[in-house]
């Protein structure tokens with residue numbers, strides 16, 4: 613396999629024309645995408661002042677809904693953003709929007725909550741007087757098959773996800789500029805996505821997903837101190853522990869990443885996505901037994917989750 617002949621992003625989805633006519637939830641209304649609008653005074657548009665979650669609907673069940681809501685409410689609390697809805701009301705709104713679209717499976721939702729409309733176009737959060745703004749975009753969405761066959765090409769970039777006392781990397785905020793700068797740097801280097809280091813130079817995360825390597829039968833990921841507390845990341849760690857796969861959250865460097873037998877990304881959209889190369893160096897032989905095993909375990913977990921009751 614030549615890792616340099618294709619171009620991908622981790623969020624490449626098969627084209628689905630049904631998405632041209634989807635209905636979107638905006639502050640209690642469910643309207644055609646052409647009618648779904650927020651104000652130019654909205655805190656999210658003006659300042660990136662909001663939080664979001666990516667969720668997936670598989671066979672009528674929102675996967676790991678409780679975990680997503682825990683992170684979402686925690687993030688909103690951390691920035692004093694009043695969601696204005698309970699977890700149960702959010703579940704109800706998600707289900708109503710799915711029903712309005714006739715959607716039951718292979719759906720991705722971007723749920724967004726901002727501090728709402730501002731009185732004046734300035735930064736102070738107190739100027740957001742009518743809010744919050746809640747939007748739920750549900751799309752028919754399946755990762756393209758080639759993503760799993762070919763894998764993603766990563767480039768290490770200068771941009772880091774930094775210390776928690778600047779903008780905590782655990783905040784899933786509307787402002788993704790740090791990640792976007794990283795992604796642009798990776799594109800300029802001829803890769804698909806960015807591999808970001810932590811402030812000490814250890815391998816950390818990518819601009820949109822969490823990052824794992826496999827070495828000599830062990831699964832490694834960063835300590836978690838400088839990356840998104842990914843729901844999928846935690847599920848992979850838990851699955852490894854439950855299935856006697858040695859797994860470590862530790863500091864490691866590019867030296868160990870380049871020499872890995874396998875590497876993969878995790879995220880709600882793509883589950884586990886293989887990495888083909890880092891900085892032009894092919895990862896392993898292209899055989900990915902551990903990634904495949906974890907993917908299979910994750911699929912089974914989604915199925916188990918499906919039979920568990922969704923708690924509002």
Ligand SMILES: Cc1ncc(COP(=O)(O)O)c(C=O)c1O
Nearest residue numbers: 820821822840842843844879880
């Ligand atoms: C920067 C970043 N890393 C990782 C993830 C993956 O998190 P999850 O597995 O919860 O989708 C996301 C998704 O929101 C993200 O934005």
